[in-house]
Structures are given as C-alpha cells and as structure tokens.
Amino acid sequence: MTTTMETTNENIRQLLEMLDNPDAYTEQQIQDIVNRDEDTRETYRLMVEAKRSSRHRQNQKPVDVDAAWQRFNQKLQHKQYGFGWMKIAASFIGVLLVSGIAFAAIHIVRQHQKQETPQTEITENVTTSVTTLPADTLTKDTVTVQPIIYDNIPLEKMLPEIAAHYDVKVIFTNDEARQFRFRFVWNPQQGINQVISDLNQFERLTVTRKDSQIIVE
C-alpha cells in the first residue's frame, strides 16, 4: 500500500517537474509522463481545470467594447475587400473563358475549311497556300479575339477608348470616379451591356447606359 502511494507521488512529482520546464523534455517523454497511469492523467486534468479556474477568477475585468468593435470592424472591412477582389477575379476568369471559347471556335472552323480543300490541290499548290492564305487572316483574327488589358489606367482614360468602339459617349457625374484605377480586361467582341455589367462588379463603381451615353456615377 505504502509502495503504491510512493509510486503515485513519485509520478506526480515527475509531472510537476516536467511542467516547470517542458522544453527539457521530448514530446515522447512528455506523453510518457502524463500518461504513466490513470492517477497521473487525472492529476494533469485537474491541473488543467485549476488553471482555467484561476483564469476565470482573474479575468473578470470588463471588455473594452469600443476597442473590440473597432478591431472587429477592421477585420470585417479587410475581409470584404478580399471578397471584392475575388468577385473581380471571377469576372476576369469569365472574360478569359469567353475569349478562349471564341478562339477555339475560330480554330475549329479554320481546321474544317482546310479539310474541305481537295487533297490534290494542296499537294500541287503548297507554296501558294502557305504564302497567301494564313498570314494575314491569322493575324487579323487573333487581334480581334485578344482582350485588351487596362492595368492601373485611370477610368477617364480607359472608358472613352472602350466607348468609342461602341460609338457611345462617356459622362462622369461623379468626378472622383475619373481617377479610379484598377485592372480591367476588355473583350471588344463583347456587347456593351456585358462590358457595363463587368464594370459594375467593381464595388465603388456604378455605370449605366442611356441611349448613346455611358454614365459613371
């Protein structure tokens, strides 16, 4: 009986010594000490509770709600800002996807046209087909499907260029918006309404269309 008691005390003593300087022990040693027997394990659990009880008693000071609210607000804004960029990124991906599909369609049509040309004609006129057919058309097609990227360009410079393509004018009712800068991918093959919708993904921007005018509010 006395020996069991002594062993228990020795185990708990080792636990206390380890807790005073855990860095001197490996993870395995810590696990071995805490889990040596049920008594030691229970003692550790009680110590966890005693520590919580101490924090519970000591930590009764009221929370500074204003300061906590400010910190929460900062975090919230940060999160919303991040989310805004995710929306923008999603719209870019959408634009790239549309361009990709258009490019693939042109490529398929061209392949199809090539296949329709009789075999004999190709072998006879190899040089002609190479020099006359693809060079011009290919360049032209590629330019039309390539989206134009405006990176950090003021809106007052970017938007009139886009508007000119659709033969509409730009009116800024919000002067601040003139200096807005962001990254925008414009696909000239898209309709004007789609472009306006993409622009409206930017949180600070409201763009509407009225007849032949694009209005930036």
Add this chain to the structure above:
Amino acid sequence: MIHLASVLLGDDEEAEDVVQDIFLRVADSDIAPKNDSYLLTAVRNACLNRIRQMQLHDKVKGLMPIEDEADLQPIDKRLERLEDIGAYVDEQLEEPHRSIFHLHFDEDLTVSEIARRLGLNPNTAYKYLMQSIQQIRHHFEKH
C-alpha cells in the same frame, strides 16, 4: 464570449480573435444565431479546435488538455465547476498550501521559484503543491 475563450485559451488576443471569427461567420451566414448558448458553444468548439492544433510543448506550458476533450457538459455547468474549484481553494486549503497553489496557478511561478520566494526547501514546496492537488482532486471526485 471573450471571457470563455480567454479561460480556455489563456490568451486575450487569441480569445478576441476566436470571437471575431465567429461573428464574421455569423455575418456571412443567412441564419441568425438562435441564442446565447449557441454562440458560447461555437466559442468553445473553436477554442478546442485551436488547442487541438497546438504543439504538445505549448499545450503543457499553458496547461491545456493534451487529449481531445469530448466536452458534452453545458458551458454554464463547466464555469460553475471552475468557480467551485476556486472557492474550495480559498476556503478549504490551509497555509502555506493555499499560497503555493495561487503562486503556481495565478502567477505561473515554478516550484523552485515559489520555494525561493517563501523561503522553503524545493522538496517541501513540491510536497505541499502535490498535497493540494490531491486534496482538490479527491474532493471533486466525490462531488
């Protein structure tokens, strides 16, 4: 909520962080929290998750549970038990046991530091602390 997180994590900043994360999740969700106990349970679960992810050395330094806590008891009952432990220490432990207990758990002093401060032999300080822990343990095992 911050108080509960602070009791479980032992770090005020981290406690506030946990609570803010919960409110951000609530703000993102369309479903409003049903009541206070829903929020408190969310705090407890988030804290237990954080503890689970801690390194073993950090756990024992902060006297955190090192095994998964399947804590199904209502939170107010848990807090009540913590209050009972505190009351038992103050009312039932005798000196120098009580002072040694407070110096260890409230001021995070090691046993050697406590022994130095109280002018005791370290072995005696170990013995008193061990006796206190055993006494509390046996009392709460019965109740």
